[in-house]
Amino acid sequence: MTHRLLFAGFGGQGIMLMGELLAYAAMIDGKQVTYMPSYGPEMRGGTANCSVIVSDGPIASPIITEAGILIAMNEPSLDKFEDDVDPEGLVFINRSLIGRKPRRSDVVSVAVDCIELARDILNEKIANIVMLGAVIRKSNIVSPDSVGEALRRKFSGKKEAFIPINESALSAWRERSEEH
Amino acid sequence: MTDNRQLLKGNEAFAEAAIAAGCRYYFGYPITPQNELTEYMSRVLPSVGGSFVQAESELAAISMAYGAAAAGGRALISSSSPGIALMQEGISFLCSANIPMVLLNVSRGGPGVGGIQPGQADYFLATRVGGIVDYHTLVYAPASIQESINILMQAYETAEKYRNPLMLLVDGMLGQMMEPVVVPDGVETIPTTDLHALNPWAVTGHRGSRERRVIRSLRLKPDELERSIEERGEKYARAEIELTSYEAIDLDGAEIVFVAFGSTSRIVKESLTALKRMRIKGGLIRPITLWPFPYRAFDGIDKRTKAVVSVELSKGQLIQDVKLGVNGRFPVKLIHRTGGMLLTPEEIVAAAKNISEVN
Numbered sequence: 001m002t003h004r005l006l007f008a009g010f011g012g013q014g015i016m017l018m019g020e021l022l023a024y025a026a027m028i029d030g031k032q033v034t035y036m037p038s039y040g041p042e043m044r045g046g047t048a049n050c051s052v053i054v055s056d057g058p059i060a061s062p063i064i065t066e067a068g069i070l071i072a073m074n075e076p077s078l079d080k081f082e083d084d085v086d087p088e089g090l091v092f093i094n095r096s097l098i099g100r101k102p103r104r105s106d107v108v109s110v111a112v113d114c115i116e117l118a119r120d121i122l123n124e125k126i127a128n129i130v131m132l133g134a135v136i137r138k139s140n141i142v143s144p145d146s147v148g149e150a151l152r153r154k155f156s157g158k159k160e161a162f163i164p165i166n167e168s169a170l171s172a173w174r175e176r177s178e179e180h
Numbered sequence: 181m182t183d184n185r186q187l188l189k190g191n192e193a194f195a196e197a198a199i200a201a202g203c204r205y206y207f208g209y210p211i212t213p214q215n216e217l218t219e220y221m222s223r224v225l226p227s228v229g230g231s232f233v234q235a236e237s238e239l240a241a242i243s244m245a246y247g248a249a250a251a252g253g254r255a256l257i258s259s260s261s262p263g264i265a266l267m268q269e270g271i272s273f274l275c276s277a278n279i280p281m282v283l284l285n286v287s288r289g290g291p292g293v294g295g296i297q298p299g300q301a302d303y304f305l306a307t308r309v310g311g312i313v314d315y316h317t318l319v320y321a322p323a324s325i326q327e328s329i330n331i332l333m334q335a336y337e338t339a340e341k342y343r344n345p346l347m348l349l350v351d352g353m354l355g356q357m358m359e360p361v362v363v364p365d366g367v368e369t370i371p372t373t374d375l376h377a378l379n380p381w382a383v384t385g386h387r388g389s390r391e392r393r394v395i396r397s398l399r400l401k402p403d404e405l406e407r408s409i410e411e412r413g414e415k416y417a418r419a420e421i422e423l424t425s426y427e428a429i430d431l432d433g434a435e436i437v438f439v440a441f442g443s444t445s446r447i448v449k450e451s452l453t454a455l456k457r458m459r460i461k462g463g464l465i466r467p468i469t470l471w472p473f474p475y476r477a478f479d480g481i482d483k484r485t486k487a488v489v490s491v492e493l494s495k496g497q498l499i500q501d502v503k504l505g506v507n508g509r510f511p512v513k514l515i516h517r518t519g520g521m522l523l524t525p526e527e528i529v530a531a532a533k534n535i536s537e538v539n
Contacts, residue, residue: 020187020358023187023358024187027183027185027187027360030183032360033187033359033360034357034358034359035187035357035358035359036353036356036357036358037356037357039212039213039296039352039356040296040297060446060447060449060450060453061446061447061449061450061525062353062357062359062446063353063447063522063524065524065525065526
């Protein structure tokens, strides 16, 4: 089984961290994984995306041309990548910033109020982790325990103080029946 | 799977492996897409007793490294295409003075300053010599971060054995991506006296206690210069026998044999799976050493093969070695992108399908 995830948004939203934590968790689960960031003259407010492939077997190319899961953190990302999602694929939408649903009817869309849920816990800086929590719960690609472990490894040393807040953010989203 | 794997970015893994292989000197000048390597070295090298210097230019960096290596130190140079181009004079000097060195070229799209996205346009520069001539750099083209680590772990020993610079030609994709990898535990810092024993040619200072050792590039007497070139030629002939390395996949019965190295070979492997579903038999020759080039791999191509296809991120460079390897036995085709654009498996499959139908 191979999962292809595309995380996209604007610079400063923590897109790379989302992908990295998921990749880290997959490795802890004993899976094969590749993480490939877009890189370039990127800046806060510019576009940012990263591709993560998780598989039980060896992964050849780390580049994604067809994604099983798209995580769109802003509307330009949904515009740009919606057509690259597999039929029956999952499209996660940051409803706080995206005012529309996917145009395609052959994908499953999950709307997450990332910023509102993040503000309920602390502030909008953890909106990315709220979204990551939703992706993990809905997709079952990696175990929530491994994501917690990835968080602890990633936020070691001086950043340790941020672990509890991020743990809360990971479990902030709850699936509601209307989204089925 | 209980594991000791780490999730590392290519550039960080290269740095960690170089240190584990004994590198204690790094001289660099920033350039995308390899900056994480320079940053890692600045952070970690001083803590293992090494020296990190940010040089004022690429020419200064390679010259500083020349000095450290001439004294028997294990130095690393890293840069990306335009920076490596600027270092060619130093690389030529290293070769002419028979000084070992490990270089990493995290290459990007050229020519000129080009762009910063992945490219393989440095193929000629790496394999055909970029500086003043009649020498070779040993060139390795790993396709994964783990393979890069494995090559780096042996790189200093190989470079010292041949007293010649060794280059890893990777690209921005391998430098920027992350994969789970295992980096062997770092070697203890090799004592200076041991390094001197390993490299009995090194200029180490002796206060008149022994014969002078001379390291130089300038040889004014033509017969002496010619002799040094011929001696180096013998060393390169040995390298061709001892170092040439490649991976061959499914050559038996292949309709189409692809030839690709580094990150591009990964995209070709993805295409092979798709081609199999379409009942087109594809094979792959993946050179691991670009110089010496594995020409002998082409003797393993099945007589029924319709075409050999060079797949590269450059405007037809690798294809020249493919033609030498094929030596007129099969039609040779090219699939390529340039400028930092990557090939997709779909593009490769479509081109292969076309070749399969036409031939």
